[in-house]
Amino acid sequence: MISQTRSGSGITVAVVGAGGNIGSHLVPHLGRCDGLSGVILVDPDHYTVANLRTQAFPGVDVGQTKADVQARRLRNINPHLDVTSIPEEIERLPWGRLSADILLSCVDSRATRLYMNLVACRLNLPWIDAGVGGNANLARVTVLAPGAGRPCFECSWDERDYAAVESRYSCNHANEDGSTAAVSTSSLGAAVAALQIFELERWLGGGDALGTELVIDLKSRNFFPSRLDFNPSCRMSHESIEIERIEHSPEELSVNAALVKLGDDIDAPLNETWLRVTRSWFATQLTCVECGHVRQELLLAASLTDDDLRCQVCGERTVPAGIDRIDTSHPDPVLNSSLADAGLRSGDVVTVGTQAKEKHYELA
Ligand SMILES: [Zn+2]
Ligand SMILES: [Zn+2]
Structure with a gap:
C-alpha cells in the first residue's frame, strides 16, 4: 500500500497534530515544498480563543x-496539492487512512508518540517527529525509519520513559481551559516547524532517515x-x-464470514482461526463504576463513544474490559453481526490467523 519512491511527484505526507503549536506553523511550508503531491492532515481538536x-x-x-x-x-x-482533512484522533483512525509515504508528527503526548511508533514500524513508514520542551526553549526534531536493525522511537527508552508515558511535554503553562497540554510560544513552535521542514526536504532529496535527533x-x-x-532488546518489535x-x-x-473467508485464504481450520484489528482491542464487557452493572458488548475499544461508555442503569461511567482477538467460540x-456493528470502519486493517500463521487485510 505504500510507495517508497522519492523520484517524481508522487509523495504524500501525513501530518499528525496538524493544527497545533508546531503543526499550524508547519502546514503552510508544506504548500511551498517541492516534490509533494498529497498531504493528509490529522487533528481532532477545535480552535479556541x-x-x-x-x-x-x-x-x-x-x-x-x-x-x-x-x-x-x-x-x-497550493491548489495543486491533494489535501485530506481528518478531524480525528490518530488512535481511532483505521490504518488505511494513513496511506502516506512519510509521517510527520507534532503531538504533545508520549502515549501518542508510542502509538505512532507502532504505526511507523508496522507500516514501514519513515517518520519525522517534532517536539518542544525545557521551559519553552528546546526545539527537537527526530528522524526515524524503523526496521530490522534500525532505531525506532522506543529504542532509547528506559523504565522511566515508559512510566512517564501519560505525561506531556512542556507543561509549564496551564491553558485557559485548565488543561496542561503542551503550550510553547508561537516563535518556538515556528522554529521547530521550520526544522522539521528542513528534515523533510533532506529526505525528499534522497537523504536516509537512519535515526538522527537534533535538539x-x-x-x-x-x-x-x-x-x-x-x-536489540527494544520492547517494540520492528517488524x-x-x-x-x-x-x-x-x-x-x-x-463469521470474515473468519470463514479470510481464514480460507490462508488455509486455516475454522475452529483455530482468529481475527484482530491493528488499531484496537475489542471491548466485551462494560462494568459500571457506580452501580456495578455489567453489560456484554462486542465493540472495538477505539470506537467506543461516550454514549457507549454510559451505564444503561444509572447513567454513570463504565470501564471496558475485553480481548484482542475474536474467533468462532463467540x-x-x-x-452474525457485521464488522461495522463491531466498530470496524473502511480502511481498517484486520489480521486473520492461527497460532502458526497470519495475514493482514485492509477493508474497503
Ligand atoms: Zn526500537
Ligand atoms: Zn450504573
Whole structure:
C-alpha cells in the first residue's frame, strides 16, 4: 500500500497534530515544498480563543476543527496539492487512512508518540517527529525509519520513559481551559516547524532517515545533534506487515464470514482461526463504576463513544474490559453481526490467523 519512491511527484505526507503549536506553523511550508503531491492532515481538536497566542490560524476560525482550517489554508497556498482533512484522533483512525509515504508528527503526548511508533514500524513508514520542551526553549526534531536493525522511537527508552508515558511535554503553562497540554510560544513552535521542514526536504532529496535527533536550546544558542542507536532488546518489535486490500467493506462482512473467508485464504481450520484489528482491542464487557452493572458488548475499544461508555442503569461511567482477538467460540449473535456493528470502519486493517500463521487485510 505504500510507495517508497522519492523520484517524481508522487509523495504524500501525513501530518499528525496538524493544527497545533508546531503543526499550524508547519502546514503552510508544506504548500511551498517541492516534490509533494498529497498531504493528509490529522487533528481532532477545535480552535479556541486561547490558541490565538501560540498557533497560526485566522481568528475568524475559532470554533472550527483544526484539521479543516489548516486544510483550507493549505489549499489556498497550493491548489495543486491533494489535501485530506481528518478531524480525528490518530488512535481511532483505521490504518488505511494513513496511506502516506512519510509521517510527520507534532503531538504533545508520549502515549501518542508510542502509538505512532507502532504505526511507523508496522507500516514501514519513515517518520519525522517534532517536539518542544525545557521551559519553552528546546526545539527537537527526530528522524526515524524503523526496521530490522534500525532505531525506532522506543529504542532509547528506559523504565522511566515508559512510566512517564501519560505525561506531556512542556507543561509549564496551564491553558485557559485548565488543561496542561503542551503550550510553547508561537516563535518556538515556528522554529521547530521550520526544522522539521528542513528534515523533510533532506529526505525528499534522497537523504536516509537512519535515526538522527537534533535538539536546539534557543535561549543558550546551543545545539545537540545525535545519531540514535538500534537497541536489540527494544520492547517494540520492528517488524513491518504486508497488507492486502480486499473488496469487502465492514458492512458487507459478518464476523463469521470474515473468519470463514479470510481464514480460507490462508488455509486455516475454522475452529483455530482468529481475527484482530491493528488499531484496537475489542471491548466485551462494560462494568459500571457506580452501580456495578455489567453489560456484554462486542465493540472495538477505539470506537467506543461516550454514549457507549454510559451505564444503561444509572447513567454513570463504565470501564471496558475485553480481548484482542475474536474467533468462532463467540455466541451466534456476535458471529452474525457485521464488522461495522463491531466498530470496524473502511480502511481498517484486520489480521486473520492461527497460532502458526497470519495475514493482514485492509477493508474497503
Ligand atoms: Zn526500537
Ligand atoms: Zn450504573
